[in-house]
Amino acid sequence: MKINLLCFPFAGGSKYSYNTFSKIAPRHLHIVPLDYPGRGARFKESLLTEMSRIVDDAYEFVKKHAGENYALYGHSMGTVVAYLVTKRIVRDNLPKPLHLFVTGRGGPSISDDVKPARYLLSKDKFIQAIKELGGSPAEVLDDEDIMSFFEPIFRADFQALDTYEYEPSEAFDVPITVMTGADEQVSYEQVVAWQRETTRPIVARQFPGNHFFIFDHVKEIVRIIENTVATESLVAVD
Structure with a gap:
């Protein structure tokens, strides 16, 4: 049975960030990454700096796949987007994802409490903050021409994250x-803290790195x- 895994990028990322996942995944697990406006295949569109608008945009993408067997996966910023999209799906009574997979972030009820807000930092301090996260090659971060393209993307994403405010709601019946x-x-x-968001017991795994x-x-x-x-798909069929 084919299952679509809809993947939400991290700050500064795009759908191409999940190319390795696509290469490794078995044929029945279809990796379906999306782009937020302003990067990847949508680089000509205006960047969004509000989490609610990013979620609105991602929700329209997910609705196209909500009639199929699907799960959601997000890393870092992508966890927040995937979580909020799941809430919207449940609210609108659409077919729920089989599972929500989140990496690189604690539950949304826990504030990052980043001060000063990262998107307001000077250029040098901003790039240093990105370096401390890892994941971005130094040769990219230190190249002014490349960063002239990527810096606005990073700043827009961090603005959305740093200004996001958690709103408590009833836990949903989607495993995490x-x-x-x-x-x-x-x-x-x-x-x-992720347990606050679901009626199912969460599963937690830790990796080196x-x-x-x-x-x-x-x-x-990918194997997990x-x-x-x-x-989950077998349970859904039963």
Whole structure:
């Protein structure tokens, strides 16, 4: 049975960020990454700086796949977008995703409390903040011509994240798997906070690595997703 895995990019990312996932995934797990406006295949569109508008845009993409077997996956900023889209799906009584997979971030009820807001930092401090996250090659971050293109994208995404305010709501009946890196700044309490969002017991896994541990463990992460959605799809059929 084919299952679509709709993938939400991290800050500064695009649908091309998940090319490795597409190469490794088995044929029945179809990786369907999306682009936010202003990057990737949608680079000519205006960037969005409000989380609500990003979610509105992503929701329209997800609705096209909501009649099929599907799951949602997001990393870092993508976890917030995927979570809010899931809330919207449940609210609108659309077919729910089989599973929500989130990596690189604690529950949305836990504020990042980033001060000063990253998107307001000077250029040097802003680039340093990106470097500290890992995941972006130094030769890219140190190249002024390349960064003249990417810096506005990063700033728009961080503005959406840094100004996002959590709104408590009733937990949804969608299972959640949380995966984090041992060396990133996500505590056990922040991981457990995801339990507030679902009526199902969450599953938590930790991997060696920093915030972008996902690229060092693609095979294992894809295998976890594959095995999990295979089980969920059987339950859905029953």
